Amino acid sequence: MLHLEDSELLSMFSDENSRNYAFNLIVKKYQQKIYWHIRRMVIDHDDANDVTQNTFIKAWKGLEAFKQEAQLYTWLYRIATNESINFLNKKRKVLLLPLIDVERELSNKLEADAYFSGNVIQKKLQKALLQLPEKQRIVFNLKYFEEMKYEDMSTILNTSVGALKASYHIAVKKIEEYLKSH
Template sequence: MIEETDLLKKLKQAEHKNSAFNELVAQYKERLYWHIRHIVKDHNDTDDVLQNTFIKIYKNINNFKGDSKLYSWMYRIATNESLTFISKRAKQLQISNEEAQNLAIKNLKADEYFEGDDIQLKLQQAIATLPEKQQLVFNMRYFQDMKYKDMSEILETSEGALKASYHIAIKKIETYILNLS
């Protein structure tokens, strides 16, 4: 596993860019896959968004200034690609983004790659009721155990605001699930 700084140097050198990019993909594809999957829900859609994310990373790596960690920058791209995907899907179906999310959750049971049970499905339904930012914060913290500092770089929001969003999201999810009982 190459250190981020060494990887970045190689990515910016024409003669090493392709091999360094292959290393970057190997190093980050699983984490980015799950980050995207928690947003778009469907495995096939996740694969498409992941591919678009890596294409964007490859094309724009020379524009990366190093103001944040490389992985934070990549997560920001993955997040934006995921949200753009949901918006495009909603537009195609002529429904709201929220309705598109709910449709994706309804289709989760049919997704051969979904390994969750009824409780996991209810959790996904509860998450879908949250505003977009709270969904992102909850998914990053709960499923990926991401630090607030890292989320702050990715979402370009203060740690305090993220902690508040996470706390509110938890309360809303608890209320949603309790009301199902």
């Protein structure tokens, strides 16, 4: 499979004849990063699968109007983040659960997850993450697991770099406290 730059993929996408092929290459290039980003948010594999598919379907619909001066990967991350948050919000509405109960439900899913291969301390870290507010959790995941630059995060989350740094440090403190007390 060819490894093309985003700009090349986008110009291929703008051509009607190579549109499907270009989109297929975009999915192949980003599907894993997007899936793992979503999976860390929704925990369950089946849910992550649905949200990932929806993310790429939305990307397909919006790609024609996509402005090439923006980065394709931050744009995809932005869609994925919004889709994940919407998914969790819908879950709260459907199950009539307050925030804390959804996080508890995710924690239970983590316990029973057949596709979790981490050790005890890794599981504890995931549970600690579920105690955080949604945005802090996203920031922590992007920084800690994906080692993303604050500037890119700033584009994805539409938040200033300073606020993101503060959010990350608060998240680290809370996790540290959780790990010490549990």
